[in-house]
Amino acid sequence: MASNVIGRLARLSLSSVRTDRNVFRYSTTAVSETSLESSASEPVSVPPEDASVFGDVDSCTLLYQDALESWVETLKVKEIASKVGTTYLHPDVFGAFPRTDLLHWNCYWQKMYRRIDWGSAKCTFEMKGGGRKPWPQKGMGKARHGSIRSPLWHKGGKALGPRGPTSYYFMLPYTKRVHGLQAALSCKFAQNDLRIVDSLDSLPTDDPKFLEDLCEQRYWGPSVLFVHEDELAPRNLTMACDSVGHLNIMPVFGLNVYSMLKHETVVLSLKSCEMIQERIIYALRRSDAHLVDSKYKVRPIIERTEQPRPL
Amino acid sequence: MLRRVALPFLGRAGQRLSSTDIPEKHLDKFDVDNPNYTKFEVVSDPDVWSHVERLMPKKIVPPSPTEGGPSGWTPVRLTREEARELPYFVQRTRNHMLPVYQRVDIRGPRYVTVVRKVQGDPWALRNALKEHIKQIRGTDDVTTMVNELTQTVGIKGQLVEEVKDFLIMKGF
Amino acid sequence: MVNLRIKSLEVLRHLPRVALNNLKDVPHSSWRKAKRILGSRREVNWPQKGQKQRQQYARLGFAGGSNRFYLEVPKEPYNEGHQLRRHYPPLSLGTLQLMIDTGRIDVSKPIDLGTICNTCLFNCEPKDRHFGVHLTAEGIDKFRAKLNIEVQYAKEPVIAAIERLGGVITTAFYNILCVEAKVDAEKFLKRGLPIPRRELPPEDAFEYYSDAKNRGYLADPKIIAEERLKLSQKYGYELPDISKDPDFAMLTYRKDPRQVFDGLRPGWLVNLRDKIVLRPTDPEYIKYYES
Numbered sequence: 001m002a003s004n005v006i007g008r009l010a011r012l013s014l015s016s017v018r019t020d021r022n023v024f025r026y027s028t029t030a031v032s033e034t035s036l037e038s039s040a041s042e043p044v045s046v047p048p049e050d051a052s053v054f055g056d057v058d059s060c061t062l063l064y065q066d067a068l069e070s071w072v073e074t075l076k077v078k079e080i081a082s083k084v085g086t087t088y089l090h091p092d093v094f095g096a097f098p099r100t101d102l103l104h105w106n107c108y109w110q111k112m113y114r115r116i117d118w119g120s121a122k123c124t125f126e127m128k129g130g131g132r133k134p135w136p137q138k139g140m141g142k143a144r145h146g147s148i149r150s151p152l153w154h155k156g157g158k159a160l161g162p163r164g165p166t167s168y169y170f171m172l173p174y175t176k177r178v179h180g181l182q183a184a185l186s187c188k189f190a191q192n193d194l195r196i197v198d199s200l201d202s203l204p205t206d207d208p209k210f211l212e213d214l215c216e217q218r219y220w221g222p223s224v225l226f227v228h229e230d231e232l233a234p235r236n237l238t239m240a241c242d243s244v245g246h247l248n249i250m251p252v253f254g255l256n257v258y259s260m261l262k263h264e265t266v267v268l269s270l271k272s273c274e275m276i277q278e279r280i281i282y283a284l285r286r287s288d289a290h291l292v293d294s295k296y297k298v299r300p301i302i303e304r305t306e307q308p309r310p311l
Numbered sequence: 312m313l314r315r316v317a318l319p320f321l322g323r324a325g326q327r328l329s330s331t332d333i334p335e336k337h338l339d340k341f342d343v344d345n346p347n348y349t350k351f352e353v354v355s356d357p358d359v360w361s362h363v364e365r366l367m368p369k370k371i372v373p374p375s376p377t378e379g380g381p382s383g384w385t386p387v388r389l390t391r392e393e394a395r396e397l398p399y400f401v402q403r404t405r406n407h408m409l410p411v412y413q414r415v416d417i418r419g420p421r422y423v424t425v426v427r428k429v430q431g432d433p434w435a436l437r438n439a440l441k442e443h444i445k446q447i448r449g450t451d452d453v454t455t456m457v458n459e460l461t462q463t464v465g466i467k468g469q470l471v472e473e474v475k476d477f478l479i480m481k482g483f
Numbered sequence: 484m485v486n487l488r489i490k491s492l493e494v495l496r497h498l499p500r501v502a503l504n505n506l507k508d509v510p511h512s513s514w515r516k517a518k519r520i521l522g523s524r525r526e527v528n529w530p531q532k533g534q535k536q537r538q539q540y541a542r543l544g545f546a547g548g549s550n551r552f553y554l555e556v557p558k559e560p561y562n563e564g565h566q567l568r569r570h571y572p573p574l575s576l577g578t579l580q581l582m583i584d585t586g587r588i589d590v591s592k593p594i595d596l597g598t599i600c601n602t603c604l605f606n607c608e609p610k611d612r613h614f615g616v617h618l619t620a621e622g623i624d625k626f627r628a629k630l631n632i633e634v635q636y637a638k639e640p641v642i643a644a645i646e647r648l649g650g651v652i653t654t655a656f657y658n659i660l661c662v663e664a665k666v667d668a669e670k671f672l673k674r675g676l677p678i679p680r681r682e683l684p685p686e687d688a689f690e691y692y693s694d695a696k697n698r699g700y701l702a703d704p705k706i707i708a709e710e711r712l713k714l715s716q717k718y719g720y721e722l723p724d725i726s727k728d729p730d731f732a733m734l735t736y737r738k739d740p741r742q743v744f745d746g747l748r749p750g751w752l753v754n755l756r757d758k759i760v761l762r763p764t765d766p767e768y769i770k771y772y773e774s
Contacts, residue, residue, distance in 0.1 A: 049391065058374035060387060060402045063394040064430055065486055097462060097488045098495055104506035160524055187501040190492035221500075261503050285405055287587075287603040288370045349768060354751065354760040362746030363753055363760065366668035368601055373586045380584025381627035382577060395484055406604070407585050431484040460509060462487065 045069065047088055054090045056281045065091040068189070072196045072270060075203040075237075078214045084198055087270065093280045094189045096182035103187070106180030106257035109172040116168070121161030124149050130156070171296035178283040184260045185276070193221065195267045200228050200249075206239035211247060221264020222246055227255055229271040252276060375407040384408075388482040399431035401483040409483065411474045414465075424470040426478070429462045437464045443477045444470060569614045569688070571636045574605055576644060577622015583630075593736050595633040596657065597665040597744070609663045614656075620644070631734045633700075636691075642698055643714050649723035651734045655700040656684040656692050661743045668744070672753045677763075680741050680749035680772055700740055741774075748772065 047067040051059035054067075067088040074082050089095070124130065130149025137144050145152075151159040172180075188194040195218075203211065215224055223246040226237060231251045241247040250259060252272040260266050268276070283289070339345055379385035387403060394400055404410050410427035429436055437455050444453045444466060454467035466474065499505065530536075544553055582588045587602045596615050599605045607613045615635030623640060629650045637654055645652045657665060660679045664671040684692045684701075692699035695706035715722035725734050741749055750772030752761045763769065 057371065058407075063387070063389060063391055064400045064484060065488065091488075095488060095492065098491055098501070099460065100501065100506055101460065101509040101512065103501065104508050107503060107506060163524075186492060187495060190495045191500055192496070193500065258503070261501060261506070264500065264502075282371065285371050287372045287406070289405070291603065350764045351752070351761045352764050354762050359746065359760050360758060362744065363672075363755075365746075366597065366672075366744055370601070370603055376584070376586045380580065382580040382584045382622070382625050384581055384584045398484055400484060406587075431487055433487070459487070 045086065051090070053088065054281060055278050056090065056092075057285060059090075059092065061091050065095060067091055068095050070094075070189070070194075070196050072198050073218075074198050075200065075211075075214065078210065078217055082218075087196060087273070089189070089273070090277050090281065092284060093182055093277050094185050094194070096179070096186045098187045098190065099179060099183040100187075102176055102180045102183050103257055103261065105172060105176060106184070107261065109170070109177075110256060110258040112168040113170060113172075117162065117166040119162035119166075120164045121158035123159075123161075124151065124157035127155065127157045171293065174283075174289060174292040178280060180257045181255070181280060184257045188260060188266050193265050195220070195265060196270060196273050197267055198270050200226055200237050200267075200269045201234040203234065203236040203240065206236040208240045208243050208247075211237075211240040212244060215247070215265075220267070223248070223263040224265045224267055225250055225259055225263035227252055227266065227268045227272045227276075229269055229275055372405050372407070375403070385479055393482065397431070397481070398435035399429055399433065401426060401436070401478055401481075402428040402430060403483070404428070409475050409478055411471050411478070413469060413471050421467075422469045423456070423465045423467055424474055425463050425465045426474060427461075427463050429464055433457045433459060433462060433464050440464065440466060440474065440477060444468075444473060447473055566612070568612065570612050571615055571617035572605070572607055572613050573617045573619045574599065574634075575619045575621035576626040576641060578604075579618070580622060580626050580628060583628050590628055590630045591730070591733065593631040593633065593733060593745070595655075595665070595738075596635070596662070597668060600666045607662070607666050609659055609666060612659070614659065614662055618652075629730075629734075631736060633738070637697070639696075639714070640718075643718045643720070646711055646714065646722065647718070647720045649725055649728060649734075651725070652698050653700050653737060654692060654697050655738070655740075656681075656688060657743070658682040664743055669755075672755055675752075677752045678743055678747055678749050681743055683740075700737070741772075 047069065048054075049062060051057070051062055068091055069086050070089055071083045072085045072087050074084050076082065124147060127149035130147040132147075134145050134148050135142060147153075147156075149156045151157055185194065214220075226233075226241065226247070226249045228234070228237075228249055229252050231253075233249045233251075237249060241249050246263075248259075248263065252268075252275050255276065339347075342348075375386050377386055384407075386407065389397075389400075401410065412425050412427065414423045414425055415421070416423070426436070426440070434457055437457050441453050441455055445451055456465040456467075457463075458465075495501070544551055546552065579588070582602060582604060583590055587604065588594060588598060592598075596607070599616055600607055605616070607615065617636040618632070618634045618641050620638065620640045623644050626644050627648065629648045630645070631651045632645065633653045633655050635654060635656065637652060642652050658679075658681060661681050664679060683689065689701075691697055693701040695702040695710045698707060698710075712722055725731055728734060738745065743749065747753070747760070748762070750763055750768060754761060763772070
């Protein structure tokens with residue numbers, strides 16, 4: 001992980017940005033990534049032992065797992081050497097077990113819960129006419145029929161067609177949705193696709209080319225999701241992303257598993273990172289979690305063909 | 312100009328009225344002198360709001376106490392160093408209880424005691440539990456299961472109390 | 484310890500990017516439940532023609548003229564009219580002690596239905612005609628807390644267990660609107676209703692709540708004091724003198740019989756938005772709510 005590049009932080013002057021939680025450490029000099037790779041002395045920074053730095057009241061996790069450390073970058077310069085400091089991340093949010101099955105279920109849910117199939121075909125009795133027997137049963141030399149709108153006939157009804165709008169609505173249990181977010185954030189972080197930026201206003205111009213080059217230089221994937229703490233994003237970033245299809249902005253309350261996995265890189269602002277941790281920690285520590293789902297009583301109907309494996 | 316942001320679902324945009332923007336048809340209700348409606352006054356007691364706030368506590372589970380109690384509940388008794396030395400760690404639930412449950416299949420004949428939230432090496436926990444149950448039962452016939460993905464360890468049988476005693480003994 | 488989380492996340496670094504095209508559910512995660520019949524209209528599920536369709540079946544339940552199953556089995560109407568009765572979901576002393584030990588309930592303040600429901604560990608549904616808490620004696624041997632508790636129903640051993648430790652127990656009645664208010668105070672206040680006046684118990688419950696043996700809230704406190712002594716003699720413990728207790732004020736705190744919330748009187752209207760509390764000044768309203 002990042003432990004072998006922390007050594008260089010010894011040269012940085014440390015001062016906390018936020019006084020309430022001493023988590024983010026600012027550096028006065030920009031440090032180039034190439035110079036960092038050579039150093040390998042012991043880490044200066046000690047991960048916080050108490051969960052209260054994250055606003056968490058009680059975390060067993062910190063007993064056996066350290067808080068994760070992440071670089072904090074800036075958008076001021078295009079170059080890759082843009083790191084301004086580091087921050088600690090809660091291991092339950094960004095270092096959770098990567099449950100890919102829950103990621104699957106979250107994406108499936110997001111696609112399906114609002115899906116409505118509008119296909120509808122009329123039955124025999126819904127077609128106009130066809131109430132009367134067209135000709136007598138016997139004696140005509142013709143085939144026997146009961147109605148001119150049976151499925152056999154031209155302009156007849158459809159026998160077993162789709163019947164009206166079909167809804168695929170169901171609710172994934174609350175804890176699975178929360179765990180899905182934890183897993184998505186952890187997978188992204190582990191695979192180096194989660195970047196934290198001090199603030200999304202640090203973009204100096206509204207030129208889309210600047211932003212595209214920035215993403216190129218830093219090897220940010222073709223599609224990037226910028227997560228802002230407010231619903232109103234900074235002007236420069238908005239103008240830059242407007243014309244580019246694969247650079248998208250999202251407010252932090254809209255963060256979801258599908259979008260995180262769809263975009264190759266997810267860029268969080270420091271404030272939105274804090275808000276995400278707060279929200280997920282609240283979801284993990286709230287006492288009424290079992291009551292959130294009580295008004296949703298719909299579960300998906302799944303057809304499986306295999307029996308469970310015996311113990 | 313704001314770029315249309317990619318929201319997965321529509322947020323709850325509730326139409327909220329501030330006390331100051333009241334529609335015209337309801338203005339008469341806010342007229343203090345109107346004889347058709349109840350006359351009211353603001354309660355002047357400064358402590359009144361604190362009573363109201365006490366009615367609506369934020370529903371977060373309070374932190375785990377450090378000492379056990381007469382009911383038999385004990386907290387986690389491991390320090391950071393001890394926790395990291397062990398090959399496994401069983402995390403408590405959000406209500407500070409041990410995550411040991413009994414699952415019942417086929418309406419009775421199949422009971423499985425499951426330990427959830429196993430961090431570290433679940434196989435090591437399984438082996439330790441197996442030994443412990445063998446000693447209690449006196450036989451080698453202990454069927455177990457490990458699911459690495461869901462981080463659970465299961466033992467066939469109704470052994471919730473025995474498993475809980477074992478975990479408390481280990482300090483979890 | 485080899486942290487499985489960290490290890491699996493490290494393994495992920497060498498694997499292809501987790502994306503929408505490589506997600507899969509765990510095999511055998513759920514097995515086949517009853518086949519979805521209702522959505523299917525095919526003949527496989529609704530066979531046509533044949534002897535079955537053309538028969539003249541008897542009415543449902545007919546068994547050849549005698550021994551109809553639904554009449555053979557006798558009726559035991561224990562639960563008849565359950566939907567009209569008052570229900571008091573149980574809370575055992577053991578569970579209460581566990582809640583106290585895990586820090587969910589603060590013993591230094593008076594406990595009532597609202598405190599218990601706010602822990603989110605007790606299921607009280609006014610919609611199902613749950614009128615409050617029935618404190619049961621399960622786990623009575625482990626109970627060691629001195630507290631001031633107000634429940635809706637409690638039997639003698641439970642009362643003895645609490646009083647023996649120097650605590651105070653009261654049984655009080657809340658009508659269903661007040662129960663709704665207590666169970667989820669925020670939801671109730673958001674309805675914009677004034678705080679209700681607690682009604683007196685109905686006829687079949689009045690005797691219970693005015694009996695000192697049950698520590699009813701309508702009983703005479705002097706007779707309650709006598710009953711406390713009698714109970715201690717019956718069960719053979721020494722009744723602690725709570726007047727000498729430093730928590731005497733907290734232990735003897737009791738709500739007014741018409742009061743629902745501590746510190747707030749009936750008739751008051753709480754404005755959560757502007758954070759003020761309003762009260763009526765009309766004499767008729769004051770008379771009604773203060774009676």
